[in-house]
Amino acid sequence: MVNPRKNRRYQHNKGDLFFKGLALLCAASVPLLMAGILAQLISSSSLSLKEFGFGFLTSQEWNPVTEVFGALSSTFGTIVSTLIAMIIAVPLGLVIAVFLVELAPPKISAFFGGAVELLAAIPSIIYGMWGLFIFAPIMADHVQPFLDKYFGFLPLFQGAKMGIGMLTAGLILALMILPYISSVSRDVFNMVPTVVKEAAYGQGATTWEVTRAVVLRYSLRGIVGAAFLGLGRALGETMAVTFVIGNSHRISASLFASSNSIASTLANEFTEAVEPLYLSSLVELGLVLFLITVGFQSMAQVWLWSIRKKLAD
Amino acid sequence: MHMEKLHIRPLKRRHITDYTVKVISTVGALVGLFFLTWILYEVTLRGLMALNWAFFTELPSPPGVTGGGVANAILGTVIITILAAIMGTPLGILAGVFLAEFGKGSKFSSLVRFMTNILIGVPSIIVGVFVYTLIVAPMKSFSGLAGAVSLAIIMLPVIVRTTEDMLNMVPNSLRESGLALGVSRWQVTLQIVFKAARSGMLTGILLAVARVSGETAPLLFTAMNSSYWLTSLNEPTANLTVTIFNYAMSPYADWQAKAWGASLLIMAAVLALNIFARLVTRKKVT
Structure with missing residues (x-):
């Protein structure tokens, strides 16, 4: 049979040529846009690139008055808050996916699945409002004193209990990426052939044994892909973090301390930056974040693509 | 091999482990x-307490003065979002058409597909920085137009991907029957394929609109904010999400209450769009 999508004989009239050309132009807009973002970020940060060079990445200094800028504290905050989020959201997301696929009856599973997807649809700024006005006070009054009391010997849980800070930001990020991780994991779990699972059940394995020995083993690569997607989200998340991280350019051992992330620095300072070098340094911060997220996203895409290819074979 | 090992463990302990895991995942x-x-x-709860007639009809009050509303910001958000949809939707649909109808298996479309997925993951604040350097800095003014461009860039990859997915679900026999009747390629796409994929594409567009209508970061330094009615798209334009940010960070209780009101409005709109979008496709399936 002739596949009309591939056969060139069908594309002869002028209308078709025009339509195809237009569609091609629109498709080209996506890679052009990516190239444009990269080019624009580099050219607009040229002042700062020239002034600070590679030292920009390793300097902790951020002083708009003396005009000395470095990305280290923001990058550190971005990485640590993302790490906290991943440590919590990956196991919790997996556990939820196990519940949705292996335990819950179809109706309850559909209900919970829908609820988790709604969680993903809530705009970031709503998490910020909730985090600042409702969650942060609870952190200050209950969670942080508790951590201080039982784990206060660790430098991680020392210092003033203000409610806002790195830990709160990480927890809210965890909540935000949870839906991504659980829904992708659920989809991956659903791809495990029922025959294999039934074979294990038939041998007398319990639900957990089937989950561990068959489902998790079978979908390990997919889970890594899901985690990558969540990671990419968390790295660039802006508003929720800006509300609760405290926004100070400081690297602290304590998770209670105010900190900042690249995204929160941009959100807070971009409109205030009047001096060209200040603005250029902020754009360079943006460039750093762009490269980090594009790097992780590319890895996630290639990874997921290789799984799909393997499954198709 | 693996199953053999499982059988050696005592049955009771296996059941206890199983039960524990079930409890953990339910929790x-x-x-x-x-x-x-x-x-x-x-x-x-907090949003409802802030809503009243003035909230929807009046301009913001000066800092520290109680009363007033966010009518200009509601209008601004609606206008910026619609404008973004007008810019992003046709571009995204045509790009999706290219991938599904013309670009099967070519290197170029693999590149476009890959870049689309990457662009979806680019943080929205970076899009804001990009549009700032592209539009705001050369024009020397924050503008509603720049805000709409940012949102359109965020919508674009979402629409490309859903359009391609939906068009791929249309069976080839439909295309073939159209072509066999002598209908040209572009008419087959617009009149037959689009018709078959209509509800799925609509869902994609609605989800993209829902996603951008709650965005704040890309508007912070493009549309920025304003306490006046919109008179032109070339000036700072009030919008709900940046208003929430500014009001929440202010020391005034009345403004903070209004931030909750605006949050409720945005959240309700986004969730309603999401639920509506899902209903559109479900109707088609049943």
Whole structure:
């Protein structure tokens, strides 16, 4: 049979040529846009690139008055808050996916699945409002004193209990990426052939044994892909973090301390930056974040693509 | 091999482990549901307390003065979002058409597909920085137009991907029957393929609109904010999300209350769009 999508004989009239050309132009807009973002970020940060060079990445200094800028504290905050989020959201997301696929009856599973997807649809700024006005006070009054009391010997849980800070930001990020991780994991779990699972059940394995020995083993690569997607989200998340991280350019051992992330620095300072070098340094911060997220996203895409290819074979 | 090992363990302990895991995963799901309910509850409760007639009809009051509303910001958000949809939707649909109808298996379309997925993951604040350097800095003014361009860039890859997915679900026999009747390629796409994929594409567009209508970061330094009515798209334009940010960070209780009101409005709009979008496709399936 002739596949009309591939056969060139069908594309002869002028209308078709025009339509195809237009569609091609629109498709080209996506890679052009990516190239444009990269080019624009580099050219607009040229002042700062020239002034600070590679030292920009390793300097902790951020002083708009003396005009000395470095990305280290923001990058550190971005990485640590993302790490906290991943440590919590990956196991919790997996556990939820196990519940949705292996335990819950179809109706309850559909209900919970829908609820988790709604969680993903809530705009970031709503998490910020909730985090600042409702969650942060609870952190200050209950969670942080508790951590201080039982784990206060660790430098991680020392210092003033203000409610806002790195830990709160990480927890809210965890909540935000949870839906991504659980829904992708659920989809991956659903791809495990029922025959294999039934074979294990038939041998007398319990639900957990089937989950561990068959489902998790079978979908390990997919889970890594899901985690990558969540990671990419968390790295660039802006508003929720800006509300609760405290926004100070400081690297602290304590998770209670105010900190900042690249995204929160941009959100807070971009409109205030009047001096060209200040603005250029902020754009360079943006460039750093762009490269980090594009790097992780590319890895996630290639990874997921290789799984799909393997499954198709 | 693996199963053999499982059988050696005592049955009772296996059942206890199994039970524990079941409890843990049920609790995990309940934790997720709990936080969702909690957020919805707080935003609804605090939001409702801030809503009144003035909220929807009046301009913002000066700092520290009680009263007034956010009417200009509601209008601004609607206009910026519609404008973004007008810019992003045709571009995204045509790009999706290219991938599904013309670009099967070519290197170029693999590149476009890859870049589309990457662009979806680019943080929205970076799009804001990009549009700032592209439009705001050369024009020397924050503008509603720049805000709409940012949102359109964020919508674009979402629409490309859903369009391609939906068109791929249309059976080839439909295309073939159209072509066999002598209908040209572009008419087959617009009149037959689009018709078959209509509800799925609509869902994609609605989800993209829902996603950008709650965006704040890309508007912070493009549309920025304003306390006046919109007179032109070339000036700072009031919008709900940046208003929430500014009001929440202010020391005034009245402004903070208004931030909750605006949060409720945005959340309700986004969730309603999401639920509506899902209903559109479900109707088609049943």
